[in-house]
Amino acid sequence: MEYLYFLYIDFLHKYNLPEFIGMATFPLLPFCMVAAALILVVLFLVLMERKVLAFFTQRKGPNRVGPWGLFQTIADAIKLLCKENITPTGAEKFMFNLAPLLAFVPVMVVWGLIPFSSEFDFMSYSVSALLFMTIASIPTLGILLAGYASNNKYSLIGSFRSVAQAISYELPLVFVLVSIVVLASSLNLRQIVLAQISVYPFCGWFIFPAFLGFLIFFICATAELNRCPFDLPEAESELVSGYNTEYSGMKFAFFFLAEYAMMFIMCAFMATLFLGGFLSPFGFYLSERFIHNDLLAQVLVYFEQVFWLFLKTFFLIFCMMLVRATLPRLKSNQLMGFAWKVLLPLSFLNLFFICCYKYFIYAK
Amino acid sequence: MNFEVLDKFNVEIIKKENSFEKIRVESSNLCDLLNFLKNSAEFNFDRLNTIIAIDLVDNFELIYDLHSINTSQYARISVIIDRNSPKIPSIIEIFKSAYYDECEIFDLFGIEFTNNQNLKRLFMPKGWVGYPLRKDYKQTDERLSWNEK
């Protein structure tokens, strides 16, 4: 990290800029990178979703704009930006406009909490795992407001479904998180990742002791993200488009962006907790092994760690897409029953098992 | 089929070449006849396939097409109604599926089914003038004619 800082100061010196500018702007750099990365990733993700779903169903997916349809989402984004913003006459104007922001801003905040590499994270607090869960549940409020404010019955049903769903699935999610915290003995996400280092490659990942927990977490995350088969708030065959029926243009784009960004972040979070986050699956970093320039290798390791994290994240996202392609939607009462009757007891079981594991085996 | 049992309902059996045989009955006896045909073990007509209304210019004819699942039989019961006061007792008490059929006939022929409480126009919009399937119906609404612009 310090090395990077000195490189930056050196770079500024070349253009005769004083050091305090460097001091002031250096902390902002990762933020800008992270924010830009998020937008890029989301644009790519939308395309990936469409492509992957197309492959599952023997289609080609978007292939008109740019090579292999790479610029399709950019074209879509521009289209959304150019569209007229319509506010329904009966809507609560203030809340109607507030809702997309409320859905989008927490996502940007939460993004900074993910440890991208062993040195490089934007916000690192000792309780970052807890903070993540807290902030990640705010977008539900945005959805509730959107449904309430848009003066549409479909939206209203969608939003109250969403809230019920979020409340019931948050609980098992947190209990699984607690089991991970027990394993790592820390609430800091970076410490959780570092606790997964072991002598043998990838054997220390928490997915192995907490496989049940991983499954529960995956299911609950899918529900939290309102993705199929838990996409009740926007079940298109019942509620037309659910809570965002009345939204158009940029406001709709905010919801859309928030949804996909949250999906990526949730998967990154899952990768951090269970799949060793930025750790390499080989037990060593490729750049360390193959590049003999020590300084360069040190820098490259950070990027490699980001790469591993992204790879794991995309694998999880792919699994989510497979689930979406296969499963039918749950019914609302079935959904609640599943959360309270199946997932919650199972998450207790998982926690109990992890505690025993920690006490008898892991601690030794 | 042995139709002699039905004599008490004052029926007339019509056979024609090129047509199926029909049991002609007075509208006052219709409900009793259908009830009998449905419940008697010999006939057991448990399904009303459809009701067909025909405009015979002087009067209307209703044909009740009955099917039996158990005995694989068919019966067609025909009722003639006066054109000037088209009224007939409803049979939704006997066959519930008749409700939509009766609404349809009310909508397109203007035949009224007494004691069918929720008779409504099924296909045509509210306030439509005339009964389209009558032979003397004339299209008066200009919005419906094909205009090239």
Next chain:
Amino acid sequence: MMKKSLKPFRDIIALALGHLTVFKHVFKRPVTLEYPEKKLPLNDNFRGEHALVVDNEGKLLCTACGTCQRVCPSFETIEIEKEKNESGKFYPKNYTIDLNKCIFCGNCVQYCPFGAIIMTKEYELADEKKSALKLDINTLKKNYSDSIIKKTVKSKR
């Protein structure tokens, strides 16, 4: 009792099988046809835009008998102005087909006693104006010669 306790396992197996079945389609070739560039091959039976058959001497086979009008399910679709030529035979002075009203049932082709009207494989008929969908005798003739050139139709007689 035994069966009920096994239900979760059977459910998990069924779910896994479902996911596997969907996943295996990734390795299959897409069945999409990218429409404007590639088109489905059409066979000779296809019912597309109409054309009037012209024989080798450049004369229409049509004798303006009006059978096509009588078998057409939508009214006022086909309009024929008939006229007598020098040798006393009828021929169509003008022959219009209104594609706004045509339902492409193919009755006119099927029941024409002279085989004078055919349907080509042209199906991209969208236009900005309704009037462009009214085919007069010249367009119908042109359709025939076009389709002969494109080999989208077999030359009759």
Next chain:
Amino acid sequence: MTKNRLKINIGPQHPSTHGVLRLVLELEGEIIKSCEPVIGYLHRGMEKMAENRTYLQYLPIVDRIDYLSGFFNSFAYCNAVENLAQIEVSKRSQYIRVLTMEMNRLSSHLLWLGTFLLDMGATSPLFYTFRDREVILSLFEELTGQRLMYNYYTFGGLRHDVSDDWLDKVGDFVKIMPKKIQDYEDIITNNPIFTTRTKNIGVLSKNSTLQYSITGPNLRATGIRVDYRNSKQETGNKEHNSHGLGYLVYPELDFEIPTAKTGDSFDRYKVRVEEMKVCLKLISQCIDWLKSNTGEIISPIKQHLLKVPEGEFISNVEAPRGVCSCYVKSDGSGNPYRVKWRTGSFYAVQILPKLLENTFYPDLMAIFGSLDVILPEVDR
């Protein structure tokens, strides 16, 4: 009383109503308290149309009553007219009619399966079923010239013969199809989400199906083995009317009629999937016969000069959505005096209020989807 109720309109334009049906629902939370179907948005006056057209002119229009299974409507009408005018239909054309109708039933069921599962939220089966339906439609296009509005049957025959080449193609399709059906079943039949959503949902009792005149697969799902294709009814007596049961060459073919027990949404799904397999069986039998036998298929009568003697006739056809009856009354002229259509979906819509009462809102899709309602058939 209605203070806490939410009145909501499903339709006329709604993703899951499969056309322009409007359902006025009253919700209490997520529970449907009452439902009122409003139909008529697609009324085209099919029956009035017949009265000012000749018999032949009306024939192409008939396909549009149920655009997913045009052959059945076409056959019902042709059959009525043929019986009235006493036109013989050759054996070969009967076999081709059976072949095309069964293929049509298969394509119709495939579309139903895809859209039903899409309503339930499973996306990919829709694309698989459409992929396979596309093969059938291409075959139809090759045979008749169009994909949905076939206009292939004529009074007393068919427009043109099938070629051996075409039959080979159908044979290839029949060979690969069982594997595809197995794929759909793998994805969905035992899926716990699907089963809990459909089992014991929308239960139709034997009595109420008959009371409401529900026919077709919906009736067979309740356990009543009634199929108008089959003359060998299990409980029926052998002397049935000369028309009606066992039309065309179905009595010569070997097939069984799938039924289920409870009559819930899952059973309706199951019966239709089994019926698809029966279709494949019938198709392959027809192909075998057609390959080994030749015959005339073009009708000798002049179609456009057809005059039908006075009389009336009802022909019943086992269409994919229930019994399709066509009543034709002739007064001896070239135009039918009165044509009346009886279609399966019309009665399936009627039973909706009864089925939907006190069910959850998401069950609406599971129930309505499984009934296989198609709106052009309801409104005609």
